[in-house]
Amino acid sequence: ALLRTALKCKTFPPAGRLCYSTSVPTTKLFIDGKFIDSKTSEWIDVHNPATNEVVTKVPKATHEEMTAAVNSSQRAFAAWSDTSILSRQQIFLKYQQLIKDNMKEIAKIITLEQGKTLADAEGDVFRGLQVVEHSCSVTSLMMGETLPSITKDMDTYTYRLPLGVCAGITPFNFPAMIPLWMFPMAMVCGNTYLLKPSERVPGAAMLLVKLLQDAGIPDGTINVIHGEHQAVNFICDHPFIKAISFVGSNQAAQRPRARDSGGARRRDSSQGAKNHGVVMPDANKENTLNQLVGAAFGAAGQRCMALSTAVLVGEAKKWLPQLVERANKLKVTAGDQAGSDIGPLISPKAKARVCELVQSGVEQGATLLLDGRNVQVKGYENGNFVGPTILSGVRPDMKCYTEEIFGPVLLVLEAETLDDAIDMINKNPYGNGTAIFTTNGATARKYTHQVDVGQVGVNVPIPVPLPMFSFTGSRGSFRGDTNFYGKQGIYFYTQVKTVTSQWKEEDSTLTSPAVVMPT
Numbered sequence: 001a002l003l004r005t006a007l008k009c010k011t012f013p014p015a016g017r018l019c020y021s022t023s024v025p026t027t028k029l030f031i032d033g034k035f036i037d038s039k040t041s042e043w044i045d046v047h048n049p050a051t052n053e054v055v056t057k058v059p060k061a062t063h064e065e066m067t068a069a070v071n072s073s074q075r076a077f078a079a080w081s082d083t084s085i086l087s088r089q090q091i092f093l094k095y096q097q098l099i100k101d102n103m104k105e106i107a108k109i110i111t112l113e114q115g116k117t118l119a120d121a122e123g124d125v126f127r128g129l130q131v132v133e134h135s136c137s138v139t140s141l142m143m144g145e146t147l148p149s150i151t152k153d154m155d156t157y158t159y160r161l162p163l164g165v166c167a168g169i170t171p172f173n174f175p176a177m178i179p180l181w182m183f184p185m186a187m188v189c190g191n192t193y194l195l196k197p198s199e200r201v202p203g204a205a206m207l208l209v210k211l212l213q214d215a216g217i218p219d220g221t222i223n224v225i226h227g228e229h230q231a232v233n234f235i236c237d238h239p240f241i242k243a244i245s246f247v248g249s250n251q252a253a254q255r256p257r258a259r260d261s262g263g264a265r266r267r268d269s270s271q272g273a274k275n276h277g278v279v280m281p282d283a284n285k286e287n288t289l290n291q292l293v294g295a296a297f298g299a300a301g302q303r304c305m306a307l308s309t310a311v312l313v314g315e316a317k318k319w320l321p322q323l324v325e326r327a328n329k330l331k332v333t334a335g336d337q338a339g340s341d342i343g344p345l346i347s348p349k350a351k352a353r354v355c356e357l358v359q360s361g362v363e364q365g366a367t368l369l370l371d372g373r374n375v376q377v378k379g380y381e382n383g384n385f386v387g388p389t390i391l392s393g394v395r396p397d398m399k400c401y402t403e404e405i406f407g408p409v410l411l412v413l414e415a416e417t418l419d420d421a422i423d424m425i426n427k428n429p430y431g432n433g434t435a436i437f438t439t440n441g442a443t444a445r446k447y448t449h450q451v452d453v454g455q456v457g458v459n460v461p462i463p464v465p466l467p468m469f470s471f472t473g474s475r476g477s478f479r480g481d482t483n484f485y486g487k488q489g490i491y492f493y494t495q496v497k498t499v500t501s502q503w504k505e506e507d508s509t510l511t512s513p514a515v516v517m518p519t
């Protein structure tokens with residue numbers, strides 16, 4: 001019914017929205033199993049980044065609404081954590097099928113609100129879907145350990161048990177994948193959830209929650225609030241919440257950290273990045289150039305694993321003209337247009353920031369080999385487009401290098417040797433991802449062992465691990481207890497209870513108290 005109401009709207013609206021007589025639908029809250037209209041007086045406009053038209057208004061949930069949401073999650077915990085693991089698994093098995101069936105609808109919402117191309121938006125959903133599929137292995141993943149006969153008549157075994165209410169705060173750049181990194185693993189383990197999606201792209205999360213409801217999740221097990229830092233503060237301060245997952249910028253990540261100085265709850269926080277691709281002169285030139293261009297400019301560079309910085313070693317620096325040629329061929333237009341390679345940036349502010357950082361590079365002495373700042377996109381003159389941009393001769397002291405750009409900008413640095421490249425990368429504060437392009441196994445091995453970055457690709461430009469592994473960004477790109485998804489995700493969302501039990505035969509009953517430690 002929600003979807004049907006939504007389809008009457010002028011602009012394509014996501015699920016969970018109500019159309020008023022005006023053409024702008026509002027995004028709802030999801031509290032205690034119901035999509036409800038917020039009573040707030042404060043709303044945030046969500047724009048289509050290709051046109052800057054308002055597509056929905058997102059409420060800044062009131063304190064009462066946020067309290068109702070967290071209370072609902074808290075109430076639902078006892079029954080949900082007591083639900084058999086097979087029943088929870090069945091719901092998520094059904095859920096993964098519903099996501100597959102609705103992949104294109106979710107992708108459309110992502111393109112509308114976030115701007116990325118439709119094909120890339122499907123990839124966004126698909127990589128989240130893989131986490132849901134993996135979470136369906138919970139019956140193996142949640143198993144504890146046992147050790148019989150640790151001493152006479154005594155056995156020890158462990159259970160992995162859910163924590164309680166867990167919460168997630170997500171960024172704009174992966175509207176489906178990143179929420180799906182969080183609540184499926186948490187909930188399949190028996191936790192209940194409070195989600196605060198990015199206020200800039202709420203639609204995909206709302207449809208995903210609607211599908212979870214259709215899959216049979218009980219009321220209250222997941223609640224969704226909207227807002228900016230007030231909602232984040234609410235989550236960080238609320239005593240019911242036992243674990244907080246955050247993905248976003250380093251600047252915003254400071255808030256959950258600052259508000260949890262006592263370390264009272266679990267935290268995992270994936271943050272900003274500056275990912276380097278080292279190009280050795282022995283690399284397969286054709287593959288490397290194509291991979292670099294795809295990984296630097298795909299999703300308009302708005303990926304935390306975008307390969308935004310190329311380090312050309314030795315003779316590889318001669319490949320620059322071909323790199324520019326390939327980048328220049330990418331088509332810049334709205335994400336729902338045929339053949340689009342690069343969609344718009346999320347906002348005019350993001351565009352202005354990217355352009356300023358490019359300009360700072362020029363002023364500090366870098367060479368602008370390709371300038372996409374004034375790109376004109378026919379029919380989308382109001383969009384936040386920046387075309388592929390390449391700055392060469394970049395040095396580590398330049399502002400464009402020290403700051404995360406988060407746009408379709410490739411910085412090119414040079415290094416005489418592999419050691420010099422490794423040294424430069426290890427001095428950069430971020431550690432999300434990196435790649436080396438080479439045909440020499442010993443070079444690849446040396447790099448993977450010596451580079452201090454959490455996710456390394458060998459001839460793989462964006463080495464995001466599949467969900468049976470974990471997302472292991474490191475150093476300035478990660479703060480927290482354990483990483484997202486995979487075994488580490490299970491560890492994050494469960495606590496271990498260890499039971500030591502002794503069952504003696506009647507005839508070996510103790511005859512006196514044991515007052516010393518057993519040895």
Ligand code: NAD
Nearest residue numbers: 170171172198228229232248249252255270271272273304
């Ligand atoms: P953001 O930090 O602006 O927002 C992330 C979340 O934090 C949102 O839900 C937002 O409402 C909230 N928030 C924003 N400002 C806040 C503040 N002052 N106090 C408290 N909460 C605040 O990030 P974004 O622009 O949406 O996303 C892009 C950033 O996320 C980039 O830095 C990117 O590298 C990073 N990111 C990292 C990963 C990773 O896995 N390492 C993945 C995706 C995105």
